[in-house]
Amino acid sequence: MVRLFLSGDGPQSRILGAILLLILFCLAFAPFLFPGTRSLETAARICIFIVLVASYDLLLGYAGIVSFAHTMFFGLGAYGVAITTQRMGTSYESLILGTMAGAGIAAVLALVIALFSLRVRAIFFAMITLAVASAVAVLVSQLSAITGGEDGMNIRIPRELTPAFRPFDEPVLGVRFSGRHLNYYLVFFTCLILFLGMLRIVNSPFGRVLQAIRENAFRAEAIGYRVIWYRVTATILSAVVAALAGSVFAVWLRYVGPATTLGVEIMLDILLIVVIGGMGTMYGAVVGTAIFVLAQNYLKDWMGGASDAVGFMPLLPDLLSPDRWLMWLGILFILSVYFFPTGIVGRLRGVT
């Protein structure tokens, strides 16, 4: 049964299996295990970024295509929901329609970019995605009448998904359950389904051909596979999943702005997480995202504690000062790339 859900692609390592189970358990019961707004925000961000990073891994790790427009597709999904709910009013229908519109536009844009650039060489695709992503980011900032410009847009979501909604009078397992928790489980289950769907795709005959193309496109052509068709399809699938993740993110945040969805920093984060987690593994997205988002959110706090603990020593408190958290994050990445060249998952699976 578990193998069926995982499309026959198990963790292949006990330690990795245990880590994945721990992450799944923590995310599934986050509202009860880690009560508090900040921890719920972190858990939701982990869920959404797992899907976003996994959809990028589908492109980079499985198809060998480098794209810099992944956040653009993520943003299209988020803005799709924001604009639709603003125009059509707050309802589940407008959320669904906005999600579908964002995914649809992402698919069309991915098709156009892929057909124009992938036919020639993969490097042109990377360059074109960079140009298109920059153009879209500028457009979003400029077209403030539609997108809210640099200020972004607030999103009104159905009341059942907001903190004001209380489905139960009594606390559930010690937690006063609200619409915010329902919203979290909407995020969690949507992300779980999308992740398992992608796992299915990469383990299907289609995914196998993608891997063959990544390794040697000419060889795959000589066997009888239309490389361009597979690359275009992978690009569209990846864009659609990124857009869906963007829609979920928008519903969760109830806000969308250029910095939260279209920023270059997010693209760099995605790249880093894929590399740290392990390219072409899918599970790398899970482990990498969990570590990265936790470090991003809590490293400052942990360092504050460490700095206080070694306050009596010379130099160390300064080095561990919370202000230097970005430096330590950088060191962490350099070390992980150095010691885990195939990513954490690659290393745990015994691939050197």
Next chain:
Amino acid sequence: MSEPILQLSGVHTNIAQYQVLHGVDLTVPRGGVTMLLGRNGAGKTTTLRTIMGLWRARAGEVLFDGDPIQRLAPPQIARRGIGFVPEDMGIFADLTVEENLILGAVSGPIRQDRLDWVFDAFPALATFWKMPAGNLSGGQKQMLAIARAVIEERGLYLIDEPSKGLAPAIIATMAKALKDLKTAGATILMVEQNFSLARALGDHAAVMDEGRIVWTGAMADLAGDSALQESLMGLKVETA
């Protein structure tokens, strides 16, 4: 005599600014093994790659089963029924042996009788079925490359120097498998530098030099005439 399965007429191929094939005329009859021989750099590999569409013929015609294929893309040519085994053990190293063979079966699931034949010919592939192909030895990789081409029945197999860099024991296994394939009625066009293997397997031979076919005939005629071998290929072969 039945129509040949493959016919090249006046095929010219350039690689960048260099002209490699200068009007190749070659006929491959149905059934049996046609050996494409010649010195290094004569254009043998380029001929196979041109047939496959991996290099586009600048001029001339390639007829497969009577239809021109020189303007088709490699996947279309492959799906018309030409299996290609490149000279560099063209396997997918990150994929398992099983996945490599599944990829070879482009038109659907692998037929059990075909798989049985492959396991019978190359038992090592059954042993390492779930192992990444990159972990196989050189000989096993070559077996996998051949197996991937023959896992589906095709009208023609193009095999480029299958014995290159392999130990004699492995060459013997491979030769037996190719002989079985031939006995089963397959048509093979094979480039081979190992003349003993060419002689053992070949029914017909075509010798290339400087991008042209300079001699065609029965393999037995070429094998029995050492003076001809020396004049065509600079070979001095001890007759076994």
